[in-house]
Amino acid sequence: MSHHIVEVKNLRHVYSDGTVALKDISFVITHGESVGIIGANGAGKSTLLQHLNGCLEPTGGTIHIGHTPLSKGTLPDIRRTIGMVFQDPDDQLFMPTVFDDVAFGPLNLGYSPADIEERVTEVLDLVGAGHLRDKPPYHLSGGEKKRVAIATVLSMSPDILVMDEPTNGLDPFARRQLMKLLRDFEHTRIFTSHDLDMVLELCNRVIVLHEGEVWADGPALEIFSNDKLLAECRLEKPLSMQGCPACGSDPKGSLQY
Amino acid sequence: MASINRAVLDLKSLDLLANRSSAIHRLDARAKVIVTLIFILCVVSYSRYELTALFPFFVFPIIMISLSGLPPLFILKKIILLCPFVIAVGIFNPVFDRETFVHLGFIEISGGWISFISILTRSILTVGAAFILLGVTGFTAVCQALESLGMPPVFAVQLLFLYRYIFVLTEESARTSRARELRSFGKKGQGISSFGSMVGHLLLRTWQRAERIHMAMLARGFTGEFHACRQSHFGTPELRFVFAWSALFIFLRLQNVPQLLGSLITRLIL
Incomplete structure (x- = not known):
């Protein structure tokens, strides 16, 4: 049995004010896949992510993580399996120092102090933040915060990594650094993002959400080549697939304008 | 709002001071918290008209600042920032309490003025000690020390x-x-109502x-319990630090040292 499978079946969510955020969502993500969930604002991306680790309860439908149904009883296990990186690192980094923050998850899981020391050092080095370990989170730059936020999740050795807008607000260099880091992971990865170039580079599969429904689900290149679909869902081709605005040359052989 | 921003920056720099390394910085936070608490208790326990006996207590902040290498001007500025509040508390003492307390030659000083200056001195001492504690320990370590000294964990987490x-x-x-300022073009904007929303x-x-x-x-x-992973060691240097300072504070509290010195000198002269 693999822990790495995410199976969502007929998921429906209605907020208490009556807004239908998710109408009927179904998909299966298997071991080691890297999946981008894209869609316009309000398409239901964040709502969907919040279901994956039980922050929201479905109005209808089921979610299985590694063949375990998501329910109150299985939540602690599932939360260990799914590492969730939030959009705003300030929400995720709440401890006094970077070290404490990265150690927070392992401490809750009951690791021994020696293990924690080793684990924290390991993941901080992995994300290139070893030199920040004794700093308080509010002294970090945006890119540093993001990398530390990822470390806080990696320290619990999750099987599945879920990230909400990972490249949001990063400068080009920090964005590159982060993408390189994410590409090297062997976890099952699920991203939501408006940074379609990042999605194109990191994800081999893309799920397009539109008004609470799955409008398309397939290989990234195929989806990004479907102009009609993208226009319907208020999306655009990634910049790297568009023509050059200066010389008009086109990466794919035909002009897109 | 700029001033609030600056105050926060100052708070951050106070926090950064705690990252320095000195003999005082390296001491266990609990030792420093205990000493500061005893110091504050001793200082505030004097009667309202006591003034002379307070002055020897300045030895604590002076020695702590010089041993730890904190910038004295920075601490002084922080203390001065709080002075208006203290003055607001004590300013009516000279008005209500006009009974003559001390004669200096032909100058008469009322009890009100003495108690006012006493309040001011005590605030400078206690607030200064608290700032020094933060500067040599850091807020987090102070919280953790308080928790290990018996403060309920809920309060520590809240802090x-x-x-x-x-x-x-x-x-x-x-x-x-x-954003509000930029759209109110130097005028009042919509006044107090916009602040409400x-x-x-x-x-x-x-x-x-x-x-x-x-x-x-x-x-x-997270299951409701807050774990923190920090090794601390309360060893001989900490014990020495606590005993030396508390002995001095208690001695100063029980004996009015300036008075003792004064009477010694007068006895020598006569």
């Missing part, structure tokens, strides 16, 4: 969160207020953030 998010909150309010928004946003933080905590296996 830590307060300290962590005060930066985020002030930045958020500074941004909101700047601003504070309301800030509260709601804080609420939402609290929810997200709670989610982030749950996502990492």
